[in-house]
Amino acid sequence: MSRKFFVGGNWKMNGSKKIADELLGHISRGPLDPNVEILIGVPAIYLDFVKEQAPCTVHVSAQNCFKTEKGAFTGEISPSMLKDIGVDWVILGHSERRQIFQETDLLIAEKINHALETGLSVVACIGETLEEREAGQTEAVVAKQIKAIKEKISNWQNVVIAYEPVWAIGTGKTASPQQAQEVHKVLRKWLTDEVSETVAQNTRIIYGGSVTASNCKELAKEVDIDGFLVGGASLKPEFIDIINANQ
Numbered sequence: 001m002s003r004k005f006f007v008g009g010n011w012k013m014n015g016s017k018k019i020a021d022e023l024l025g026h027i028s029r030g031p032l033d034p035n036v037e038i039l040i041g042v043p044a045i046y047l048d049f050v051k052e053q054a055p056c057t058v059h060v061s062a063q064n065c066f067k068t069e070k071g072a073f074t075g076e077i078s079p080s081m082l083k084d085i086g087v088d089w090v091i092l093g094h095s096e097r098r099q100i101f102q103e104t105d106l107l108i109a110e111k112i113n114h115a116l117e118t119g120l121s122v123v124a125c126i127g128e129t130l131e132e133r134e135a136g137q138t139e140a141v142v143a144k145q146i147k148a149i150k151e152k153i154s155n156w157q158n159v160v161i162a163y164e165p166v167w168a169i170g171t172g173k174t175a176s177p178q179q180a181q182e183v184h185k186v187l188r189k190w191l192t193d194e195v196s197e198t199v200a201q202n203t204r205i206i207y208g209g210s211v212t213a214s215n216c217k218e219l220a221k222e223v224d225i226d227g228f229l230v231g232g233a234s235l236k237p238e239f240i241d242i243i244n245a246n247q
């Protein structure tokens with residue numbers, strides 16, 4: 001098994017040039033486990049600024065982009081624009097995009113497909129709401145979300161899947177290592193059955209939802225948890241401890 005541990009920090013709609021400088025300072029000072037792939041998801045307006053200063057080993061990522069190259073889509077940015085400024089990663093399908101901006105499974109899958117075809121790598125987010133979990137629908141919901149993606153893409157090589165239960169995002173209520181592992185295992189089996197054993201074994205499935213320096217080590221021990229997508233704690237010095245969770 002050769003899945004490199006992957007830790008992303010999603011700044012969401014937070015920060016300023018000053019704060020970006022501070023956060024980049026923490027990252028540059030490290031120390032950073034060399035066996036971890038690191039990403040920071042930055043508000044679009046600061047991508048260029050952050051890209052200029054981030055260590056070259058850290059992926060600077062957009063948090064969204066549209067499904068076509070160009071055109072009359074006021075307010076949107078395209079994968080080719082991201083490539084143009086040297087940004088090679090994008091986070092797509094985050095639950096905040098799904099819930100607040102009503103992005104559907106289909107739109108997200110189309111965005112992922114176009115981003116991949118343009119040469120970007122994608123962190124594709126999925127996850128159930130509290131209501132869905134309590135109704136016993138977790139597996140069905142994540143299967144439906146990943147199936148929508150599978151129907152639009154043919155190559156999983158540049159995809160990282162982020163399992164982010166909506167009830168754990170920004171709530172301080174982390175999924176237990178067992179709860180997270182259970183869903184990651186289901187997702188890996190789904191990939192085995194519906195795509196291929198190779199894709200299942202090689203695709204990183206990372207966990208997001210109130211990951212902190214104090215819970216990351218336990219989560220990282222689970223066999224199917226290949227890293228994290230971190231929101232709030234990525235805006236704090238403890239992000240470094242989360243990057244190094246596996247040490």
Ligand SMILES: O=C[C@H](O)COP(=O)(O)O
Binds near residue numbers: 094170172209232
């Ligand atoms: O993208 C990150 C997730 O939404 C997790 O956010 P959080 O760590 O603040 O719960």
